[in-house]
Amino acid sequence: MFDNLSERLERSFKILKGEGKITEINVAETLKDVRKALLDADVNYKVAKTFTDTVKEKALGQNVLTAVKPSQLMVKIVHDELTQLMGGETAEVDLEGKPAVILMSGLQGSGKTTFSGKLARMLKTKKNKKPLLVACDVYRPAAIEQLRVLAEQIGVPMYSEPDSKNPVKIAENAIQEAKAKGYDVVIVDTAGRLAVDEEMMNEIAAIKKAINPNEILFVVDSMTGQDAVNTAKEFNERLDFNGVVLTKLDGDTRGGAALSIRSVVNKPIKFVGTGEKLDAIDQFHPSRMTDRILGMGDIVSLVERAQEQYDEEEAKRLQKKIAKNQFDFNDFLSQIAQIKKMGNLKDLASMIPGVGKAIKDIDIDDNAFKSIEAIIYSMTPAERSNPALLNGSRRQRIAKGSGTNIQEVNRLLKQFDQTRKMMKMVTGSKMGKMMPKMK
Template sequence: MFESLSDRLQNTFSRLGARGRLGEADVDEALKEVRRALLEADVNFKVVKDFVGRVREQAIGENITKSLSPAQMVVKIVNDELIHLLGDEAVPLASAQPGPTIILLVGLNGAGKTTMAGKLGLFLRKKHRNPLLVACDVYRPAAIKQLETLGKQIQVPVHSEGTQVSPVTIARNGIAEARKNGHGVVILDTAGRLQIDEALMQELEEIRAATNPHETLLVVDAMIGQESVRVAEEFNRRVPLSGFVMTKIDGDARGGAALSIRQVTGVPIKFLGTSEKVDGLQPFDPPRLASRILGMGDVLTLIERAEENIDKEEAAKMQKKMQKGKFDFEDFLSAMKQMRRLGPLQQILGMLPGMSQLKLDEHINEDDLKHIEAIIQSMTLEERRNPDIIKQSRKERIARGSGSELEDVNELLKQFREMQRMMKGMMGMMPGAGSGRPAPTNNKGGSGKKGKSKKKKARAPQLPGARPGMPGFGPQAGLGPNSSPSDIESMLRNMRKDQ
């Protein structure tokens, strides 16, 4: 989400920074680009007009034009106004005392309410709030089955009564069950409905009146753009909303809905659905999101995600082995699995300052990483721990077992040996790894003599992290303070599968 907008804004401010001191004409030219970028991102026209007007009012004046770094001041003003546009600060879910806290999920057909109910249930279970899911969509039997399946997957109980009972009765009974069994939160999953369907909107009003929810969240599909604003206004008129949940943001590069909906309705966004996975949910935080849009990263979210998904003891063991140069395929396989828990690599790069504009090659996807995993898993435990014993006959067996070419296995082994040689140097550049002094690094290219790389044939998979800056290790996900865009770019090039 926001990729195209982020790229446009970063390019605009990069050109602005090259001009040194700024005049009014310079600022106006930059703001014209900002305005165009926001409109192309499908942001509401009035919202764009007001936003640009506020930025210009602050950017044109003595404080800016005589500043030592005027371009940075303009970026700061845009950042502050973006934060204001998105809602100033994160708004947490309500917490009723005494419980249970009742959350009513509403929205259009196909917006992803049932999936979001499961994601929210998992999020709250991890927060130890003991949620209960209630299936109130009696018009779609598959929705009830889907919610029950999600409940088993995330280990959250589901209250359902089939399709012959009214949604109002099911909601009441679900709340009664929650009180009886001591649940802290009740999540009511209602049927999708069009805002122009009077009968279903009336039913929604009845559910709200019967349950008196502490949160009424509209689940909004980010892909519908400005239409989401009209939908939000109509739902808010019929059942006063307390927040929005934006879904499918990983499939929308523009992000106009998120930038418009808060400003137009005055209702805060509370969550973003970041992927199709059941754990793909993150609280909406305006300052962090504004920082990511402007290419300044979101390190706090990355750290939180790492703390939640990375086994600290396992990471510490790997760090010690890496320092001693004893890192083997068994460790690498474990590291790859931990890294994948953090999310897609492009998403991780977007959280690192200055990294968001690095784009992965279009051929790189999860299948490439799975291919590498398959090769490693085709090795015996002894081979993983002692890669040097893997000779020709073993390579052929590993290739057959993983459905790969012999060339793939050779390339993986070659890059792994290179990575092992560089490991101590890489760890010397990472905080908390031994003395912390940068160790000498091999400046020669990984293949070919005198640093010249040979053009490879083919299709051999490339080993992620065969260069300094390999992600997946330690609390900083392997990027030490001395990592640079060129380091990351080199790492990504090593991941590319040539066609």
């Protein structure tokens, strides 16, 4: 996400590299390039100009310490201002009330229905909530069915009235249903509508008035470009929404319009959709996104994703097996499964500082573990539990069974053996003994 912007900003900062001090001339040259980078990334012109004017004012007002290079200082100022441009602080979603009501709004095709499912899953798994999905799109063919399928996939109930064409009444009845059955969050999926369609805009305004939602989220496709900013303005004037959701952020290397929305409508970005899978949703953290845009990675989000998959009992069991040199291929499969649950592999790797740039042009397939898993699944249960059994003939059989070759099988076994030795060494060291206390 924001790949082109990251690359262009990095190039801009090189103008100051080797300069002894910040001057009006070299700052002007750097910021001219920064402004071009922002405009090329589809950032609103007024937003880009205001941004660079503020950075210039702050840069010229700073004395460069002998230990700090001008380019480093410029990166720091741009980092702070970019964070402010995207909202500064992380904006939480309002879940007060029994039930809390969240109303989705946006254009046709912006991804409201899919996001509704993702949000319901997030609230269920991370916030321990009992959400109810509500189908209020009475116009789009198969909209109700799409929401039903999503609800079944995440194990969340859905309320619909297939024979009704009155979304206001459906929303009201759904809230009564939620109160009666103890659901604590109601997520109302509405039909996509154009801001110029007066009848449809009046309809969503009527839904808002009838159900008085805690949150109105404006869902926007981040690939829409500057039209997204104009649409956000018009929807906000009619609905006064609480926050913005950026979908399909993984599919756009520019994404600058997304940066403009916050400034133009003065409403926070609350969530981003980062892929097609139902777990591909993140709360929006301005400072972390700035880190990623400037190539600094996002270690905090990486650790949070790892913690979500962390199982303390499983970790203790694994530690005992490693200490006894009993770590086997069943354990290895278990570790692979946990990594896969954390999300897209390239996205995870790009959270490590410096790695994002290195792998920019490398395609990391989500099926990167497929051949490894095929090799392990081609082993017998006894071989998985006791890798020492894997002699030459067994390896030949496994290669044929997994559709790989003997070299790939041997490479995996060698890497597995090295990993096992290293894990035992770490677990047996003083550091290994200190780890549980430190945790």
